Amino acid sequence: MTAIHVALLGYGTVGKGVYRTIEKHQERLKTILGKEVKIVAILVKELEKHQWVNNEVLFTDNYTDIINLPKLDVVIDAIVGVEPGFSYLRQAINRGCHVITANKEMFAHHGTELLSLAKEKNVSLGFEATVAGGIPIIQTLKKLLNANKVDKVEGILNGTSNFILTKMREENLSFEDALKLAQEYGYAEADPANDIEGVDAFYKAVILSEVIFGEQPEWEQTITQGIGTLTLQQIKLFESLGLRFKHVASLQKSNTEIQCTVRPVLVTNSHPLYQVEEVQNAINIEADIVGNISLQGPGAGMFPTASAIVEDLIHIGDKQLASSPEDSLFFEKETKENIWALHGEIDNLLLSDDIRISKEIHPQVVLVETTVERIINLKTSHEICCFEVLGNIEEDKVLHGELIKEENINHSY
Template identity: 65%
Template structure:
């Protein structure tokens, strides 16, 4: 019985998890695929730093030695950065190999081109591991898109920022202290900018947008805000109202464009993301037929990510990219004005007329209803606006609990 030959690019945390999972679960994989799955070659930066128990595996720092193997069926990308992963996967697809990637930055930039190339060469392109680690977000969306039209996606897509916000609230910590703990636990890198400034979550949102809406948002028109300005005082005010800060990526189709935001928001107990804590990731999906579906689980790590990659292995031979129907192009989501918490010392009576004040929390906090454009145009630098996600009825009930205007 011939084996499925795999070339593995990268042997860090994710790469080692994939290697161990494939070896440990051979019986299960053979039962499903009808063949043994064998890692034939591994690409590393420094061969001298690695020692494999299986001496039959080619360990190399030269990708050409892998792509020129006599038998190569699948290439798994477990490296980071736009390059050289994109170039390697193009070569693999052109050769006729199925490809699987966990590289969200590369796929956010080049996923559309890789999908087109994969179709041309009749090979599979798996990217489950680019979003949400071990949560089966991609496969779930593919199934939903057979009958449903996705209207909105909201998600906590970065475990590092979620851990920091949870720690600040539960342990009454400053941002700087919570970040240091995240680094000590290995949840945050020495340079945490990619996580805390929302780049990682934005790349994942771009991947979801291309899958669901058939197009990516315009990067320059998208909103990406980090969590570094959130203070323990603001978290305490939110907690007193039953609200929690979450760093949320949102996708919505507005007529012929996709609106993408990644920013800190406030959510109440009725919101699906309210109880997503620590390093967990979650996605809340609103569809026209099924309604709301929420998925939650580990968003990163050795074996959750390896699980997503191996799930893609099991779906080899399928290229089920959902169709996006043209009649959906002109449709969008209708709704009222967003509700915001304006935090900071200011004379709330001097807010512009297009701000409807729903209620005061304190001298330095007020709940308002206003358009995003109006909030963005505020020239008062002492105020920071945080959107309150959820139905407007919830926000108005909240306003009634605080001092009325």
């Protein structure tokens, strides 16, 4: 029986998870693939930090030793950073190897180029593990795109931020104390900037945009806001009103422009993301035929990420992994008006007539209906906090109340 010869780049948490998963489930993989999956080489950055005793596997810090192996079918990228991962995978594809990556930062920057090269060389490129860990969002979207048109995607794509917001609300912790707890548990790095500022979620949103729309949003036009400015007072106030803060990445297409945001929003208990807590990730998809689909699960970790990589290995022959952008389907929608919560000194707040008051739910909180563009203008001219509200307001019992009458609102014309 012939074997599938695999090289593994990186032997940290994810790399170890992939190695152990393949070794433990070898018989199952043989049944599915009809071949043995054989890891023939592992690349590490510093040899002296590892103890390796399997003489049948090349353990090296030199990528040239790997790319020149006589038998090499698949290269799995489990390292971090744009380089050297991009260069390594480009060399592997040029050699004719199938590749699989969990490197979201690299793929957000160079995914289009790698997909094009993979198509040219007639090899597959798997990237399920770049978004939401063990949640099979990439394959789900690819299958949906066969018939459905995806209207919008909203997701909690970073477990660290979600953990911090959960602990602040449940245990009355300050942001600083919740972050420290996340670091103690190993959920946050010593430098947590990418997680708490939304950079990690943005990279994942970029990858999803490629899958759904066949192109990326304009990076400089993306709205990315972190959670570091949220206070315990704000979290407890909105909790008393039946709302929870979530750090949500959102994608949708308006006319020819892809709108991408990563920011703290408020969700009602009718929204699928309301119950997503701790380090869980979740993605809500709105499509024209199937309607709403929600996927939830572990967004990171040794075995959830390894699961996504091994599933890509099983799908390695699926040439849709290198599908061209023009095959993607989408809705083109006009700019939509959404519900926003304005928090702060609202008694004498002057609103233009294109921002409609929905209801006042607290002396310091009023709900309005308007577009994101008008909210941005409002935030720059007033010292108030503005949070989008996701979910059906009319279904939320806590938020039921009489509409504020127009004559009681101060407008500036």
